[in-house]
Structure formats: structure tokens, C-alpha cells
Amino acid sequence: MSSVALAEELLLLAYDDDSGKATGSHIALDLGMAAAVLVDLALAGRLAYAGGMIVVVNAAPTGEPIADEVLGRVVADTPHTPASWVQRLRHGLRDRVLADLCARGILHDVDETTLGFIHLHRYPTADPAVETELRDRLGRALTSDELPDERTAALAALVAAARMEPALYLSGDAIAAAHQRLEQISDAAGFTGTVSMEESSIRPSVALVVSVLVKAIQTALGTART
Numbered sequence: 001m002s003s004v005a006l007a008e009e010l011l012l013l014a015y016d017d018d019s020g021k022a023t024g025s026h027i028a029l030d031l032g033m034a035a036a037v038l039v040d041l042a043l044a045g046r047l048a049y050a051g052g053m054i055v056v057v058n059a060a061p062t063g064e065p066i067a068d069e070v071l072g073r074v075v076a077d078t079p080h081t082p083a084s085w086v087q088r089l090r091h092g093l094r095d096r097v098l099a100d101l102c103a104r105g106i107l108h109d110v111d112e113t114t115l116g117f118i119h120l121h122r123y124p125t126a127d128p129a130v131e132t133e134l135r136d137r138l139g140r141a142l143t144s145d146e147l148p149d150e151r152t153a154a155l156a157a158l159v160a161a162a163r164m165e166p167a168l169y170l171s172g173d174a175i176a177a178a179h180q181r182l183e184q185i186s187d188a189a190g191f192t193g194t195v196s197m198e199e200s201s202i203r204p205s206v207a208l209v210v211s212v213l214v215k216a217i218q219t220a221l222g223t224a225r226t
Helices: 006-014 026-043 065-076 082-090 093-103 129-143 150-161 173-189 204-221
Strands: 047-050 053-056
Touching: 006 026, 006 093, 006 129, 006 150, 026 047, 026 065, 026 082, 026 093, 026 150, 026 204, 047 204, 053 065, 065 082, 065 093, 082 204, 129 150, 129 173, 150 173, 150 204, 173 204
Parallel strands: none
Antiparallel strands: 047 053
């Protein structure tokens, strides 16, 4: 698996570098991160989608603690739909990912708890290198006519599904243009059914998992405001 998980990348996009606070919808971020862990496991050949359910195809640990904990839950539990899993996994996941990024020196935990019971933490950037590479990679995907690698294509689909375009430092017409390009990437990758998965450079097993998880996020969030 990649040294930086998809869920970590979504969180880094969503948190303001200076204030250390989340921007945008917290629920959308949490749903996106839950789906991202499952997508990473599909990319690693551990999960697939079959019979309407997320299923385990390889129970071997990946070496990534959060992903392996989720993999263990899927192994131990009865089969569930993608919609069920994103709801089950989203609670508490953000705190786990924040703690991991702080432990690795990527974010800094600023504890502003007052009166001993009003708990407030901020997470400003400590090491910008990871997020810089992430934004550069997404920026290239947004400005190129070429389909990015399958992991970046999956990230693009998750960003669009979780309505995180403003986190790309865009506003006004640029947000709409970015959303259109992100959807084009999803289409070309075979995530939406516009292009046959057999014609896409993305592995069909991965494309199917991304597709159903994107739909689960979109359904949970409802109709987008215009």
C-alpha cells in the first residue's frame, strides 16, 4: 500500500494548513474517508464487490494499522453493502487518522482544551511535503487530458463524491470546472458506467469497488445544493 493512505489524503485536503480546522462538511469528509479506506484495501487486492456486498478476497494484513483494523472487521462480520460499511466505519475514523498523521509529524496537535472539559484541538500542518505532493498530483490530473493512475483516479472520484472541490483552493466558476474534470476522470476510469470497465486502464475489480462506494457517498449526502 502507499505510504500515505487515501483517507489521509482526503483529510489533508480538508484541513486548513494554518488554522488546523476542517473546512466543508464534516459528514461528507467522514463518509469519504470511510470509503477511502475500503478503496485502499481494494487497491491492495484485499476487498472486492460481489453480490451487492463488500467481500474479502485476501485476508492477509497490509501492514497499515487502520486499514488492517478495517480489514479485520470485514473478515469477522457478516457481509454488508457499501452503504452500510461507510456508515459503520465513519464514526471515530477521523480521530484515528489525525492521531496517525500527528504521530508521523505531518500535522501538529494543538490542544486548546479549556476549563478541563471543553475539548478543542486544532491540527495545523507541521510538514507540508506530503500535502504539497498531493495537491501537485491532483493539479496535474485536473489540467491534463490523460487519465491519471488508478489511485489518483480513485482519489479524484472520492473528492467529487464528497463535494470537496472548495478544498482545492478554488472558488466560483473554477469549482464547477474542477467538478466537471473530476467527473470526466471518473467516467474515463469506468467508475460511472459511461466507459466500459474492460476499456479502462483501471483494474475492473477496483473500478467496481470505487463505483459502488461513490454511489453510497452520494446517496448518503443527498441532492447537492446548487
